[in-house]
Every structure is written in C-alpha cells, then in structure tokens.
Amino acid sequence: MDINKAAYRDEAHELLSQLEISLLELEERPDDPELIGRIFRSMHTIKGSGSMFGFEGVAEFTHELETVFELIRNGKIHVSKELINVSLLARDQILLMIDSDNDLELLGTSASKKIIEDIWDLVPRDIREEGSGETEFFEHETDLQSKDVFDEHVYWIRFRPNPDLFYFGTNPILLLDEIKTLGECAVIADTRNIPPIRAINPEKCYTGWEIFLKTTCSVNIIREIFLFVEGDGIVDIRRIPHEPDSKNLSEIEPMKELIESLKILSDESLARFIEAPSSFPELFKAEESKKRAVIDAMDTTEAPVVEEPEPYEQHPVETRPFSLKDDFTATSSIRVASDKLDALLNLVGELVTVQARLNQVQSTKNDPEITSIAEEVERLTSELRENTMNIRMLPIGTIFNKFKRLVRDLSRELNKEVSLITEGSDTELDKTVIEKLNDPLIHIIRNSMDHGIESVNTRKALGKPQKGVIKLSASHSGTSVLIRIADDGAGVDPEAVRSKAVKNGFINETDVLTDKEIVRIIFAPGFSTVNKISDVSGRGVGMDVVKRSIEGLRGVVDISSEKGKGTTITLQLPLTLAIIEGLLVRIGEGFFVIPVSAVEECVELNEADADRARRRCMIDLRGDIIPFLDLRAMFNISGRAPSIEPVVIAEAYGDKLGFGVDHVIGHHQTVLKSLGAVYKDIKGVSGATILGDGTVALILDVPQLVKTVSNEYSSLSQAERSY
Amino acid sequence: MNKTIMTVDDSASVRQMVSFTLQGAGHVVIEAVDGVDALSKLQGSKVNMVITDLNMPNMDGIELIRKLRADPLYKFIPIIMLSTESQAAKKEEGKSAGATGWIVKPFKPKQLLAVVKKVLG
Numbered sequence: 020m021d022i023n024k025a026a027y028r029d030e031a032h033e034l035l036s037q038l039e040i041s042l043l044e045l046e047e048r049p050d051d052p053e054l055i056g057r058i059f060r061s062m063h064t065i066k067g068s069g070s071m072f073g074f075e076g077v078a079e080f081t082h083e084l085e086t087v088f089e090l091i092r093n094g095k096i097h098v099s100k101e102l103i104n105v106s107l108l109a110r111d112q113i114l115l116m117i118d119s120d121n122d123l124e125l126l127g128t129s130a131s132k133k134i135i136e137d138i139w140d141l142v143p144r145d146i147r148e149e150g151s152g153e154t155e156f157f158e159h160e161t162d163l164q165s166k167d168v169f170d171e172h173v174y175w176i177r178f179r180p181n182p183d184l185f186y187f188g189t190n191p192i193l194l195l196d197e198i199k200t201l202g203e204c205a206v207i208a209d210t211r212n213i214p215p216i217r218a219i220n221p222e223k224c225y226t227g228w229e230i231f232l233k234t235t236c237s238v239n240i241i242r243e244i245f246l247f248v249e250g251d252g253i254v255d256i257r258r259i260p261h262e263p264d265s266k267n268l269s270e271i272e273p274m275k276e277l278i279e280s281l282k283i284l285s286d287e288s289l290a291r292f293i294e295a296p297s298s299f300p301e302l303f304k305a306e307e308s309k310k311r312a313v314i315d316a317m318d319t320t321e322a323p324v325v326e327e328p329e330p331y332e333q334h335p336v337e338t339r340p341f342s343l344k345d346d347f348t349a350t351s352s353i354r355v356a357s358d359k360l361d362a363l364l365n366l367v368g369e370l371v372t373v374q375a376r377l378n379q380v381q382s383t384k385n386d387p388e389i390t391s392i393a394e395e396v397e398r399l400t401s402e403l404r405e406n407t408m409n410i411r412m413l414p415i416g417t418i419f420n421k422f423k424r425l426v427r428d429l430s431r432e433l434n435k436e437v438s439l440i441t442e443g444s445d446t447e448l449d450k451t452v453i454e455k456l457n458d459p460l461i462h463i464i465r466n467s468m469d470h471g472i473e474s475v476n477t478r479k480a481l482g483k484p485q486k487g488v489i490k491l492s493a494s495h496s497g498t499s500v501l502i503r504i505a506d507d508g509a510g511v512d513p514e515a516v517r518s519k520a521v522k523n524g525f526i527n528e529t530d531v532l533t534d535k536e537i538v539r540i541i542f543a544p545g546f547s548t549v550n551k552i553s554d555v556s557g558r559g560v561g562m563d564v565v566k567r568s569i570e571g572l573r574g575v576v577d578i579s580s581e582k583g584k585g586t587t588i589t590l591q592l593p594l595t596l597a598i599i600e601g602l603l604v605r606i607g608e609g610f611f612v613i614p615v616s617a618v619e620e621c622v623e624l625n626e627a628d629a630d631r632a633r634r635r636c637m638i639d640l641r642g643d644i645i646p647f648l649d650l651r652a653m654f655n656i657s658g659r660a661p662s663i664e665p666v667v668i669a670e671a672y673g674d675k676l677g678f679g680v681d682h683v684i685g686h687h688q689t690v691l692k693s694l695g696a697v698y699k700d701i702k703g704v705s706g707a708t709i710l711g712d713g714t715v716a717l718i719l720d721v722p723q724l725v726k727t728v729s730n731e732y733s734s735l736s737q738a739e740r741s742y
Numbered sequence: 743m744n745k746t747i748m749t750v751d752d753s754a755s756v757r758q759m760v761s762f763t764l765q766g767a768g769h770v771v772i773e774a775v776d777g778v779d780a781l782s783k784l785q786g787s788k789v790n791m792v793i794t795d796l797n798m799p800n801m802d803g804i805e806l807i808r809k810l811r812a813d814p815l816y817k818f819i820p821i822i823m824l825s826t827e828s829q830a831a832k833k834e835e836g837k838s839a840g841a842t843g844w845i846v847k848p849f850k851p852k853q854l855l856a857v858v859k860k861v862l863g
Contacts, residue, residue, distance in 0.1 A: 023762070027755035056799075063797050064753045067826040071848035072755060078848075186811065188791075188820035188842040193863045222817075244860075247843035354754075 027072040029354060031117045034061045035110055036420060042106050043423050049098035059088045065113065076122030077113060083135045084109050087142060095146050105138045107424070171202075171235050173259045179209075179227040181251035189248055191224060197244050202234030227253075357450065360411055367400075367407045368598060368690040374400045375688070375711030401688065404598055413453050415493045415502070416444025421457075422464055422491060429468045436485055437472050439464075442492035448500050452572055452592055456502070459565040463504045463588050464489060466562070471508030471586055481583070483507070499574075499616060500594060505587040511580040513537045520546070538580050542566040573705060575672065575722050601689035601708070603716065604667060604680040607656040610716035611680070612689050612708055617721040619668040619675065621683055629664040629679065638666065638677050645675045646728045653703070671722035674729050678719070689718065702727065745862055748772040750780045750794040750806060751824065756847075760793060763851040764858065777801025781809060784816075791862055792821045793845075793854075796832060804839050811840035820861035824849075 038061040045054055062085040070078035084106065090096045112134055116122040125131060176198070180191055195206055209227040213219070232241070238256055245254040374396055381393035419441045426439040448456075472478075472487035479485060490505045513534045520526045520540050540546060544563040569576045574592040593599070593616065601612035622640065624632060632638040638647045645668070651660060658681075666677045689708045694701070705720035747769050749760040761771040772789065774780035776798040792810065796803035803823055810816040820842040825832060833844055842861050845854060 023755060023759050026758045030754045060752070060797050060799060063826065064756075067847045068753045068755045070826075071759065185818050187837075187840055188818055188861065190820075190861070190863065193860065196863065197860060247861075250837065 023072050026354075027068055027074065028117055030068065031065055031077075032114070034065050035114050035117075037061055038065075038110050039107065039424055040420050042103055042110065043427060045098055046100065046103045046427075052092075055088065055092050055098075059085065059092050062088060069117075074117065074122050076124070076126035077116045080109075080116060080126055080131060080135070081113060084113075084138065087138055090142060090146060096142055099141065102138070102141050105134060105141065109134045109138065171233060174230075174232045174234065174238070174241060175257050175259055176230040176232060176241065177227070177253060177255040178230060178245070179253040180224050180248055182223040182225060184224045184248065184252070185222055187247075187251075191226075191228070191248075194244060194248070195228065195230070198230055198232060198241070201236050201241065201244075202232055204230060204232040204234075206230050360407075360450070364407055364411065364598075367404050370400055371404060371598060371688050371690050372709050372711075375709075376713075377711070379711035404688065408449070408594075408598070411450045412447040413450050414445045415448050415453060415456075415500075416441070418453055418457055418460065419444045419491055419493075422460065425461065425464060426468065426489060429465065433468060434474065435468065435472055435487060436475055437468060437487045437489060440488060440490045442490065443494045446493040446495060446500055448493075448592065449594060452594075455568060455572055456590075456592070459568050459590070460491075460502075460504070462562070462565050464491075467504060467506040467508065467586065471506040471510075473509050496591070500592050502590040502592065503587055504590075505585060507585040510582045510584050510586050511538050511541065511578075512582050516540055535579070538578055541578070542576065577672070599689050599691060601687045601718065602667065603684040603687035603710075604665075604678075605682040605684055606650050606654065606680050607658045609654065609656055610684075610710060610714055611650065612687060612716050612718045613667055613669060613678065613721065614689075614718070615686070617669045617671055619670050622666050622668060622677075624664045624666055624679075626662050626664075629660060632666075632677075632679065640668065640675070640677070643675075645677055647677045647679060648724060648728060649679045651679065651681075669721045669725070671725040672729075674725050676721070676725045676728055691718065744768055744770060745790040746770045746772065746788065747791045747793060747858070748774060748780060748784065748789050750774045750777065750792065750798070750803070752776055752795060752798045756795070756824070759851070760854065763854050766851075767855055767858070769858075777803065777806035777809070780806055784810075786813075786815060788815070789819065791819055791858065792816070793824060793858075794821065795824045796836065797826075804835055807836060807839040807841050822857055822861065 038058060041054055041058045041061065045051070045058065048054060062081050066078045066081040066085055069075075069081065087096075087102075091098060091102075112125075112131055116125045116131075119125055178191075178194075180189075181187075184191060198204055198206075207229045209229060210225075212227065213225040219225075234241070238258070241256055242249070242254070248254065374393075377393050377396055381389050423439050423441075426437055429435075430437045467489050472489070473481070473483070475485055478487065488507050490503070492503045492505075494501050517526075517532070517537050517540075520537070520543075521528050523546070525540055525543055525546060526532065542562045542565075546563070566576050569590055569592070572592055574590055577589045577591070578586065579589075580586040600615040602615050602618050604611050604613065624638065628638070632647045633649050633652070636647055636649075637644050647666070650656075651658070660679065661681055664679050665681075665683045666679050667683065668675055668677050670676070687708075687710075691706045692708060693706050694704070698704075703720055703724050704717045705723070706718045707715050708718060710716050747764050749757055749764070749771060750773075751757045751760070752775055757773050757775075761773060764771050772783055774783050777794075778800045780792070780794070781801075792806075794803040794806055801809075807821055807823070810819075810821060821840065823833075823836045823841045823844045824847055825836070825844055826847040836844065843857065845857055
C-alpha cells in the first residue's frame with residue numbers, strides 16, 4: 020500500500036499546483052464554467068483518491084471545499100475575492116496535510132477548522148443547509164466481509180431479468196454461478212417467454228430463473244449478488260419457512276405459486292424437497308434431465324418448420340492482428356525518481372569519457388576494424404547522451420506558475436496592483452537548472468515588486484496604468500535559454516545608485532562610469548539603495564546572491580533599466596549542466612576546452628601579426644579591433660608559439676575576445692567536473708574534464724575572461740585618454 | 743484466466759492501484775486518462791471489460807459508456823463505473839447509459855477483485 024501512498028502524494032502535489040493556477044485564473048474569469056469544472060474535478064480527485072489511500076483527513080477537509088465548489092458549479096453562489104483567498108489558504112492546508120504523516124491530526128487543528136468555517140461563512144445560510152445535506156460521503160463504513168452467520172434456511176429466488184440485460188454487459192450465468200458459491204442450490208430456467216425461433220432477437224434475454232438456495236447467509240448477502248440488476252428486472256427473494264410437516268405444503272404460498280408457474284415439480288418431489296431440503300439438488304437433477312429431453316425433442320421437431328432459411332451471409336470478420344501486449348501495456352508516461360536520472364547522467368558521463376579513450380586508442384592502432392567499432396560507439400554514445408539530456412528537460416512553466424501566486428500574495432502584502440504575464444513557459448531546460456532557478460527568480464520578482472512597481476497613487480500621478488505589469492518570459496537562443504524579468508515600474512535611478520555606491524565605498528567619487536555600469540553595481544555584494552529594510556527585500560543580500568547562483572549555473576545576469584520606465588533583468592542560462600560540446604585546443608603540453616556555445620570562429624595569424632597582437636593585446640579581425648588574450652602567457656606555459664598561430668574567437672556579453680593557442684584539435688564532448696573547493700576561486704577557469712588518455716583539460720570560463728579583459732581594456736583606454 | 747481490462751481514470755494513483763490489483767490477479771491492464779484517451783487506445787481492439795471513473799476532463803465516464811455501447815464490439819462487455827457520488831442520480835445516469843455496475847470510492851483491492859469476478863466470472 021505504501022507505493023500507492025507515494026503515488027497519491029505525487030499526484031496530489033500535481034493536482035494542488037494545478038488547483039492553485041486554476042484558482043488564480045478564476046479570480047480573473049469568475050464565471051468560466053469550464054474553469055470551475057476543472058477546479059471541482061481537481062478537488063474531487065484529491066478527495067476521492069485521498070480516502071482510498073488512507074488520507075482520511077485530506078478527504079474530509081477537501082470534501083468541505085468541494086461541496087462549496089459544487090454550489091458554485093450549480094450557480095447557487097458566486098465567486099468572490101474572499102472565496103479565492105480562503106480557497107487558496109485551504110489549498111495550502113491540504114498540501115500541509117498531504118505532506119504530514121498524520122493528516123487526521125492536522126484536520127483537528129484550529130487552522131483547518133478556521134478555514135472550513137471561513138469558507139462556509141461565505142455561503143448564504145439558506146443555501147448552506149442544502150449543500151451540506153446533499154452528500155453523505157463519510158457514512159459508508161460498511162464492511163462487506165462481515166457475512167453474518169445465520170441459521171440455515173432455504174430461499175426461493177425468482178429472477179426475471181430485464182430483457183435488455185445484455186446491453187448492460189451483464190452475464191446472468193455469472194450471477195447464477197455466484198449464487199452457487201453461497202450454498203447448495205438448484206436452478207430452474209423459465210423458458211416460457213422465449214418466442215418462436217424466427218421471432219427471437221438474440222440480443223435479448225427471454226429466460227427467467229427460479230433458484231432454490233440453501234444457505235447460512237442473510238438475505239442481504241443474496242441481494243448483493245443482484246445489486247447491479249435489481250433496478251431493472253424482478254428479483255424476488257423469499258425465505259421458505261422450514262416446515263417438516265409435508266401436509267402443510269399447499270398452504271405455503273410461494274410453493275403454490277411455484278407449482279403453478281413451473282409445473283415442473285411433481286407433488287411427490289416437492290414433498291421430499293420440503294422434508295429434506297438437503298436432497299434437493301439430486302431431485303432437480305432428475306427433473307432437469309427430464310426437461311432437457313423435452314427441449315431436445317422440441318429442437319428436432321422445430322427445425323423443419325424453418326422453411327426458408329435466410330441466405331447465409333458471410334460476414335467478413337475483421338481480422339485485426341491481436342497485438343494487445345505491444346499496443347497497450349506501454350503507458351504514455353512513467354514517473355521516475357529524479358536521483359535515478361542523475362545516476363543515469365553520471366553513467367553517460369563516464370561512458371563519454373571511456374569513448375574518448377577508445378577514440379584515442381583507435382587513432383594510434385590504425386586498425387580498420389577497431390576504427391569502425393569506435394565510430395559506432397561514438398555515434399551511439401552521442402545519441403544516448405542526447406536522449407538522456409532530453410529526459411531531464413522540463414518546461415520552465417513548472418516554476419513560472421508558482422510565481423503567479425507569489426505576485427498575488429505580495430501585491431496584497433505591499434498594497435500594490437500587479438499582474439504577472441508569462442511567456443514561453445514551454446521552453447525546456449535541464450531539471451537541475453530549473454530547480455536552482457527558483458530562488459533567484461523569487462528574489463528578482465520580489466525586488467521588482469518592492470522597488471520597481473510604484474504604489475497605486477504614485478502610478479496614477481505619473482499617468483501610468485494603475486496596475487503594474489511584470490513580464491516573465493523565456494526563450495531559446497542558441498545553446499542557451501534567455502529568461503527576462505521585465506517590470507514597468509520606476510526603474511533604477513543611476514544617480515541614487517551612484518551616490519549610495521560612493522558613500523558605501525563601492526566606487527570613488529572621481530570614477531567615470533557609464534549609466535549601464537552604474538546600474539550593474541546593484542549586483543555587488545551588500546549593496547542596497549533602500550534605507551528602510553522591508554519584509555520583502557532590501558537587506559542587500561538580494562542581487563549579489565542572484566548573480567552568484569546564476570553564475571554557479573554557468574549563466575550570465577544582465578540588467579538594463581530606464582528611469583521611470585522600468586527594469587529588465589536578463590538571465591542567460593546553458594541548456595544543460597553536466598555535458599557540453601567543447602572545442603579542444605592545445606597550448607604547449609596543456610589542453611584546454613572552450614565551450615562551443617561561446618566560440619564564434621577560428622582564424623590564423625602569421626608570425627608578424629601574432630607578435631603585434633601579443634604586444635598590443637588586440638587583433639584586427641576584418642577591420643574590427645578586438646581584445647586578444649595570449650593563453651600561453653596567461654597560464655605561464657613555456658615554449659614558443661607556432662609560426663602560424665590559430666586564434667579562437669569567442670563571445671560573451673556581446674563582446675568578442677580572441678584566444679591565441681598552439682593547435683586547435685577539434686570537437687570534444689566534455690563531461691564537466693568541478694575543480695573542488697580549493698580551486699573554486701580561480702578566475703578564468705570554470706571546471707575541468709578528463710580526456711581519453713586520462714589527461715586533465717581545463718575548461719575556460721569565457722564570460723569571466725571577456726569581462727576581465729574588457730575591464731582592463733576600458734581602464735587602459737581611459738588611461739590613454741587621460742594623456 | 744487472463745483478461746484484458748481497461749481502466750480509465752484521471753487520477754494516476756487510482757489507475758496505479760487498479761492496474762496493480764488487476765495485474766496481480768493475472769489480467770492485462772490498459773490505462774487511459776480520460777474518455778478520449780480510452781477511445782483512441784481501444785480503436786477496435788478487444789477488451790474484456792472497462793472500469794471507468796465518471797468525473798473526468800475532455801470526455802467524462804457517462805459519455806464514454808455511451809460511445810462504447812454504440813460500438814458493436816463493446817456492446818456487451820461489462821463496464822463498471824467508479825464513483826464517489828453517493829447521489830443516486832449519477833448512478834442512474836450511468837446505468838441508463840449502459841453501465842453494468844459500479845464501485846463506490848473509496849474501495850479496497852479486494853472489493854475491486856470481487857466486482858471483476860462478479861461480471862467477468
């Protein structure tokens with residue numbers, strides 16, 4: 020039963036988040052019957068399944084909520100803001116109950132009671148009576164297993180099913196079989212209603228049955244067998260009072276009736292039957308064989324009557340290959356614990372490393388057979404990798420939806436009017452990335468709500484629409500995903516940031532900074548422009564934490580803001596975390612990997628150009644001057660550069676940077692390994708990977724390098740300017 | 743005896759419980775999430791029995807029962823409805839659509855098997 024409980028928890032979580040979304044939508048479209056239906060169904064399933072898997076408290080609590088929504092569904096009461104508020108609270112309470120070990124205990128708490136009271140308070144008194152009386156959900160504690168033992172009795176059951184019985188998928192024979200399990204019994208078919216063969220509709224049931232049953236079960240148990248057919252046909256169950264005195268036989272009404280209606284049992288048989296009920300099966304056997312002889316005789320005599328046999332039409336029977344197993348047992352989706360996926364990804368990572376080794380060996384062996392195997396393995400590995408990555412992809416909408424609730428709750432708290440618009444919620448991202456995005460996004464949205472969007476009065480005074488808008492959008496851009504959080508609030512005031520930054524010593528009074536650079540200061544640790552610390556934000560731990568966690572995901576944060584118009588924060592994130600496509604390069608004895616996503620192109624410099632590039636730290640790329648980084652010098656590698664020096668041009672933040680290397684080896688599937696705590700602060704390197712022969716290659720952190728270089732470059736150019 | 747039984751329910755946990763129980767009894771189980779899904783998964787193949795929830799999105803159980811009964815292939819198969827509704831009205835509606843019988847939620851695996859045995863033998 021435990022796996023069922025776990026499945027229920029998973030499902031309930033899903034239903035509850037759907038419920039939350041639907042409730043928020045309901046606030047905007049309170050009269051949408053489809054939406055109300057969806058909400059009702061969610062509650063219904065939570066309740067129904069909850070009670071099945073032992074969540075009685077959840078079921079009972081949800082039942083109250085469902086009853087109220089049934090009234091809404093029937094148009095008896097209308098949706099109000101208060102109702103949504105309480106419903107959302109109730110939804111949170113259900114979540115709490117589902118996650119707790121003892122949901123019944125939580126049901127008894129004052130919090131639960133208050134929610135139920137509050138929600139019923141919203142229902143007018145006259146309707147309330149009606150709503151609570153209609154369903155009696157928690158009454159059926161009937162235990163089917165308690166077959167009370169009664170004295171042995173003989174029952175006479177008359178069963179005349181509805182002629183349309185077959186259309187309900189009922190097989191009367193099975194009912195008779197079931198009766199037989201209760202005790203000794205004899206069954207007589209009443210075939211008198213069967214019309215002549217030409218008038219027979221084979222889809223109808225003309226036969227009735229008389230059943231004699233000797234059992235210790237109660238009438239209710241017998242009745243239960245006929246539960247599904249009782250409403251449509253005749254099911255008459257009578258107990259035959261056990262009278263040992265055969266003389267009274269004719270006075271027993273049912274017996275008389277029986278004799279009349281069946282004319283099968285002789286008086287003698289009946290007398291014996293009443294005398295010794297236990298012997299009646301044998302009795303009936305004799306009678307039945309007599310009857311069968313009659314029926315057989317009838318069949319043979321009836322047959323010639325059919326003069327014109329209808330032409331025998333050959334119905335082409337649809338010969339569909341019976342392939343149920345293949346078609347159906349595979350369900351459309353399955354649930355897998357996420358750590359299994361993590362384990363799978365690790366294994367794929369190992370496999371990629373081994374495959375690289377195989378490639379290495381293959382290249383030295385020069386054996387066509389090994390080469391072909393290596394190629395095959397390479398192809399399969401990369402397919403496996405792609406597939407594994409795909410499995411881990413989730414639509415970002417899964418977290419977007421949470422923010423609707425966040426924005427709603429915060430608007431109430433801050434007394435502002437804000438609506439959240441989401442776009443591109445089907446954009447897929449690695450599960451781990453999505454999980455780690457949650458907190459940074461909450462921070463950013465809280466900031467937007469608190470500092471960005473102005474109060475209703477201010478907005479009115481500024482001539483802005485009363486309701487502020489936060490737009491959350493996601494889109495693909497090459498191998499990364501862009502997430503934008505844009506608000507139409509006050510924007511960042513560069514002057515305010517500047518004076519605050521000077522006051523707190525982040526920059527010097529004399530520093531010359533563009534507005535963009537000033538705005539970026541808000542990502543500095545400990546920086547906050549707000550004097551008053553609110554509950555929502557302003558402790559100065561916000562934006563730098565955001566920046567760090569996004570960079571931890573190998574992502575990039577950027578901000579742009581216009582005073583009075585609003586702020587846009589852009590997060591650029593890699594699609595996946597664990598394995599990337601890299602460009603493998605060599606400098607001296609050392610190997611380096613540059614993520615292909617950042618590589619723009621490769622060019623070559625002759626010796627004279629390369630010397631000039633090294634001296635000036637920049638190269639001329641078809642007329643564009645871009646910074647040049649001599650990796651040999653940077654990593655202190657001895658030896659001389661080759662006469663023709665390859666340069667890898669990479670891009671980040673819209674700025675280009677050239678890397679001078681010795682040799683570009685080529686494409687490499689790179690399994691990212693972190694360098695460990697000791698090396699975590701090293702600038703310019705984001706991790707390492709293991710090559711086929713076991714050599715370690717460092718992975719260059721292109722965004723970081725671009726930033727360092729462009730800072731140097733701008734300070735250099737400033738210095739030059741000051742001359 | 744192996745029978746093929748389709749379970750239609752929008753609740754994954756109920757589907758799991760029904761499948762698990764019936765598979766344990768040696769049946770082959772086809773799962774569907776609502777009426778539309780059920781019909782598309784059947785597409786004229788043979789099933790011995792259908793167990794369906796009533797409250798479902800897209801196509802509810804009543805509608806599904808009607809559609810199945812209209813198809814000569816499924817005219818006579820047992821169809822059991824799962825229902826939390828204690829109101830007789832819903833049950834009647836299901837009955838008149840052609841349901842064989844019903845199981846009231848919450849039910850235990852034992853009860854489910856008893857009903858399956860009752861209508862399938």
